[in-house]
Structures are given as C-alpha cells and as structure tokens.
Amino acid sequence: MSEAPIRLTSMAHGGGCGCKLAPAVLQDILRKMPASVPCADLLVGAETSDDAAVYRLNDRQAIVATTDFFTPVVDDPFDFGRIAATNALSDVYAMGGRPLFALALVGMPVSTMPVEAVQDILAGGASVCAGVGVPVVGGHSIDSPEPIYGLVAIGLVDPARALKNATARAGDRLILTKGLGVGIFSAALKKGELEPDAYRAMIASTTKLNAVGADLAGLAGVHAMTDVTGFGLLGHLLEMCRGAGLGAEIAFDRTPLLPYAAALAAAGHSTGAAARNWASYGHDVTLPAGMPSWRRGLLCDPQTSGGLLVAVAPEAEAAALALCRSAGFDQACVLGRMLAGAPNVSVV
Secondary structure (H helix, E strand, O other), X not given: XXXXXXXXXXXXXXXXXXXXXXXXXXXXXXXXXXXOOOOOOEEEOOOOOOOOEEEEOOOOOEEEEEEEEEOOOOOOHHHHHXXXXXXXXXXXXXXXXXXXXXXXXXXXXXXXXXXXXXXXXXXXXXXXXXXOOOOEEEXXXXXXXXXXXXXXXXXXXXXXXXXXXXXXXXXXXXXXXOOEOHHHHHHHHHOOOOOHHHHXXXXXXXXXXXXXXXXXXXXXXXXXEXXXXXXXXXXXXXXXXXXXXXXXXXXXXXXXXXXOHHHHHHOOOOOHHHHHHHHHHHHHEEOOOOOOHHHHHHHHOOOOOOOEEEEEOHHHHHHHHHHHXXXXXXXXXXXXXXXXXXXXXXXX
C-alpha cells in the first residue's frame, strides 16, 4: 500500500505571504529599531517600507538586495518552490532591476518531512531561477517545526531607473497587473474545497514572474511601483500613499480578480491575515456604504507572488498597459488614481 501524498499546508500554521506579521504588529516591533547609519550611496533603505534595498555602486549601476520566505501556500512541493522563488525575485523587478543570483533559505521539519519533498521544493525554486538565468549559489538551512522556503535575491539596476514605492504623483493612474484572490484560494485549498480549474489559475498567476517591472522602469511617465503581497492591495497602496504624502481612489468594480475568487470569497472563504490587515489599516480606508464584507476581504487578501502596482502619468497610461499586456499580463488594468490630500484610500 503506497503512502498518502504529503500535504504541505497541513504542516504550517499559515500559508505564503499570509503568514507575514500584521502591518500594525510589524510597525510596533520596528518602533525602537535604531536608525541606519547615514550613507550617501544607499538610495533606498527601510524608511518607506519599500520592496528592496538599493545601493549605488557607480553612476550606472546599483545593487538591489531583498529576501523573502514563507510557509507553504500549496500542497505540491515543486509548486511551492516555484511560487516562493517567483515571489522573492519579484521584489527585484518591483524596483526596476533584474536579478543576478540568489541564495536559498530553507527550514524543514526533518524528522517528519520526506527528503524527496524537500528536494522537490528546492528543484521548483531552482527551475524558476534557471528560467531567467539566475544561479542559486548557496544559502542556509535549519531544522524547523514548519516547512519554510525562500530566497535572498541580488539584482542590478541603473540608479536613474530605480523605482520606489514613495514617488507617485497626484493624478497618476494606478495599474495592477495581476488579479487578487491568492489568499482566498489557499484557504479553500486547505479545506479541500478548491476546484482543479481554480488551482490551475492560482498556479499560473503565482508562478508568473514580474519581469515586466524592469521594462516599466525604462518607460517615461512611470513614477512609482511596488508589488502586492502579504498586506493586500489596500495595505501596499497605503504604503505608496504614505511615502508620497498623497491619497488614492480605487474602484472595486475595476479591480482585477482571479477567476473564481469572487465566488469563493462570497461563499465565506477568507484568511486570518486579511482580518489582521484590515484591523491594522482600516482606519485609513473609506469604503462605500453597504459594501459586502467579502469584497473588503478581497481588497485586504494577502497575495503570495502578487502583481505589480504601478503609478503612471495619464499620458503614459496606454503605453504602460500595452507593455504589461505584451508581457502576458492579460488582467492588467487601471483601477484608480493618486490624489492630493492626506494619505488614505477611498474605495468607490
């Protein structure tokens, strides 16, 4: 009699970027963090909660450095590895850079986890990196109670083209390149209630690299960019607003959703992370009267390997959208705009 397939999600308390600390908790932890040593060549640090650090080497080159890791969002080890690697490389692309090499971060419950499953996780991550010519040159591993996997990603960007999350301008249009719903899909999967077609849609989205970010950085009129991950669309948009000292307005009906996401959310599938996200930043969000709670949940839903959120001048909107769609981001669309005013988000 063969052994039952391992269920990675049953071995973790949370999944994917949904296991990130809630924004309010993280802010409280970092409150007493000493200020970094002043450095003229550090172009992007931790001040605006950006996606990666950027350190200038010379007038034409800057290093982009980031790390990301999490517990399983799916049960298949190879798919988990692919998703985690795609997610980690995304932070380099979100700064307008291209990844050079990566280091693996591995924590596995070695007494209960089959060696073959660990091998498949690493192989999945390596396959994504190999697809864009990024060698995985080492890393670090520990014995941990839950499966954990991710990457340190090191990239390169022209300092003049590096994009931040804090440089949006009033009037900029907001483009989102991928549909929302990954956290909801993961919650349904954990309950055994995610249909095969929905799973395929989830994998297709979470393993699609945000490499178009490096091309968007070269487009005149693109002012700011970030990727949407564990804090949900509203959380990462609020980071953009606070960094720029601006407000924003988005339309729910124009917000792209993954296939089946709305039906699953309306049926009650949700994550604890979405509720923690709303508790952390809901005071800075205005919702339309009578908006169903499941719609709010989608806007707070933690995205694992989510899309890019791009602030672009109105005159560059068409070119930015065309670039995204030519790169295969068929759901890319304008869902709102940046506004002068206090840092908050209005949903219409």
